[in-house]
Amino acid sequence: MDHSIQTPPYAILIFTQNEIKAILEFALATFLRHFSLYEFAFKPRVDLILRSDPIINEKFNSKLESLDEMEVVDKTEVDRLKAFLGLGEF
Secondary structure: HHHHOOOOOEEOOOHHHHHHHHHHHHHHHHHHHHHHHHHHOOOOOOOOOOOOOOOOOOOOOOOOOOOOOOOOHHHHHHHHHHHOOOOOOO
């Protein structure tokens, strides 16, 4: 609207009243109607990626023995180990 009136040096007459009306109708019919689409298309997106790591390391640091080399453990030893680790009864 500033460029539809002649008030130098603040504004100069560039557009007529009919041209201003046509510009406003065009803006309302096209750009402003689809503003949210343009905003979504050109706004940078940030994707949130959540990752959870296991608390307990499932890999052993040492090599596991074969079943032939393992020894049978007494049940009382197993119960004491479960109590120590806080595992309770299964």
